[in-house]
Amino acid sequence: MYWMSHLTVDIGGRPGIDCRGFCDYCYFRHVKDVAPLGCRYCLPFKKGCDYCSRGVKEHYTGFKSLKTVADETLGSLQVLTGDVTRITVSGGGDPSCYPEFRDLMELLGSMESPLHIGYTSGKGFDDPAIADFLISNGLAEVSYTIFSSDPALRRRYMHDPTPEASLAIFERLSAEIDVYAAGVVLPGVNDGDDLVRTCEWLDERGAKGLILMRFANTSEQGLILGNAPIMAGQKVHTVQEFADLVTGLNEQFSMKISGTPLCDPEIGSPFAILHEPDLLKKLPLVTGRATVVTGSVAAPYIRRLLRMRGYQGEVAAVEKEIACLITIDDLKDLELPNLGDVVIIPGRAFVHEAEAERVLSADGTARMVVRGPEMLTADAETSMGMKMSGVLRMEMEGFAALINIINQNG
Ligand code: SF4
Numbered sequence: 001m002y003w004m005s006h007l008t009v010d011i012g013g014r015p016g017i018d019c020r021g022f023c024d025y026c027y028f029r030h031v032k033d034v035a036p037l038g039c040r041y042c043l044p045f046k047k048g049c050d051y052c053s054r055g056v057k058e059h060y061t062g063f064k065s066l067k068t069v070a071d072e073t074l075g076s077l078q079v080l081t082g083d084v085t086r087i088t089v090s091g092g093g094d095p096s097c098y099p100e101f102r103d104l105m106e107l108l109g110s111m112e113s114p115l116h117i118g119y120t121s122g123k124g125f126d127d128p129a130i131a132d133f134l135i136s137n138g139l140a141e142v143s144y145t146i147f148s149s150d151p152a153l154r155r156r157y158m159h160d161p162t163p164e165a166s167l168a169i170f171e172r173l174s175a176e177i178d179v180y181a182a183g184v185v186l187p188g189v190n191d192g193d194d195l196v197r198t199c200e201w202l203d204e205r206g207a208k209g210l211i212l213m214r215f216a217n218t219s220e221q222g223l224i225l226g227n228a229p230i231m232a233g234q235k236v237h238t239v240q241e242f243a244d245l246v247t248g249l250n251e252q253f254s255m256k257i258s259g260t261p262l263c264d265p266e267i268g269s270p271f272a273i274l275h276e277p278d279l280l281k282k283l284p285l286v287t288g289r290a291t292v293v294t295g296s297v298a299a300p301y302i303r304r305l306l307r308m309r310g311y312q313g314e315v316a317a318v319e320k321e322i323a324c325l326i327t328i329d330d331l332k333d334l335e336l337p338n339l340g341d342v343v344i345i346p347g348r349a350f351v352h353e354a355e356a357e358r359v360l361s362a363d364g365t366a367r368m369v370v371r372g373p374e375m376l377t378a379d380a381e382t383s384m385g386m387k388m389s390g391v392l393r394m395e396m397e398g399f400a401a402l403i404n405i406i407n408q409n410g
Contacts, residue, residue: 005080006088009073009108012064013093020097020123023158025184025215025234026100029288030227037224037327038352039379040371047352063093066100066165070107088116096124102133109137116334122166123158131172139177144170144212146181148190149201157189174205174210180211180235180384187235191245199253209256211380212249214242220296222325224350239297239321258380261297261322267388270377271301273395280308283399288406289313290342292372293334295323302376305399306406314338324348336363343367344402347374370409373401 005386016022022029036048043049064072077084085110089095095117098104103123115138122144147154151163160166173179181202185191190198202210216222217229217236239243239262246259250266258264268275286306291314295301299317306315316338318330323346331351343360345351349371356369375382376398378391 005082005084006086007073007076007080007084007113008088008090009069009076009089009104009319010064011069011089011093011095011098011104012062013091013098013253015092018063018093019121020096020161021096021159023121023156023184024231025186026230027216027223028225028227029230033225034184034226034282037350038355039350040347040374042352044354047355052350061090063098063143066103066107066134069104073108084111086111086116087111087113088118090118094119094121094124096120098124102130105137105139112138114138114140116140118140119143119145121158121160121170123160125169126162126165126260128165128168128172131169134173135176139173141180142173143180143182143211144173145183146170146198146202147183148194149198150194152192153190153194157186170207172206174202174207175306179206180206181207182213183210184213184215185237185242185245186215186231190239195245195249196252199249199255203253203255207255207384209258211384212242212246212257212259214239214259214261219319219329220319222320222322222323224325224327256384258384260380262380264380264383264391267378267383267386267391269391269395270298270379270396271305272377272388272391273399274301274305276392279392279396283309283396284403284407285309286311286313286403286406288342288408288410289339289340290344290370290406290409291316291340292344292402292406293318293326293331293339294346295320295326297321298323298376306403309403311406313340316343325350327351328359331356331359334360336365338359339367340410341365341367342370344370344372344405344409347372368409370405372405376402 015028016026018222038047039052041049041051071242147158154160154163173183219228220381243262247265250257273279286309293316296317299315319328321328326349327349353369375396383391
């Protein structure tokens, strides 16, 4: 049998520190040493595991040496079966700031598989010639932070010492390979006319797509590492304002423009399945009444879909907007009398189940907590390279699993 294998090369590094200093809007700024939150990987009797105490914070000690990266890559190759069809470079720090970046690229390029850089800000690139070097070493795809096509804004907010060079590299790469641009939108800084100019710049250069990220500045908006606010006094879009911005821009430009937390206008996600009555009919009917807890963005969609399949229970929304970032503090704010005896929490919530049961039974009614599916839909980062059929399949699988969990648990 023929196997295809993806190889991930982890270069380590610390966000902000191994990126030539923090971008002003970085999600990892001001991160405190918070106690482990608990998660789906924790053992039932112990809150905190490697994932939720270290992985989430991307808590590396610094970039790994080239020798370590090479040794680890060799080790991974030995356990992979078949040809390597794609190599992805990832890490906590920014690959463009990796001290032995050229040697690393030559080493990986010699394996003659398409290279993919999972994410770079480009801040570490000072010489435009690096673009051709990357292309000749097999770079096929990169996600590259644009923030703005105005070098002055990159310099000011990303602390990019050579913004003109970073943009020249972006331009050269876009002409040859698949470049996905990404950018956090700061209202009053890089939205409005600047964002339209940036989209024009990207479209003209042949970028494959642009993912816009709504800036988060409070715990409800997703800062769960004790680090709010990131930028004191900075204005933030509401989820709806942001979705309208993304939808409007996507209509104006030929490249694909999507946003997180909302939305991918071309595919209709999140929850594209709501527009597909024939698919909805194929989902199982809901016979159980278990309460479904979710984030405030997803709640109306999930409620609507489950009701269409006969659900008579409660979809309870916490204030946290993103379901995957729910923590125990969000559960503490729920109105307990509104909850059933069985409560389903999002699969990825940063909550330890035993603690959740204690908190949700505080009114004297013993409640059982069950973890739901990991994903019910695709966010824009997931859907960027996907076709609509793939997103619908994900949603069908997610909802079928959720309904089965509701039915099995009452
Ligand atoms: S490049 Fe990314 S990880 Fe590094 S400081 Fe900027 S936003 Fe944070």
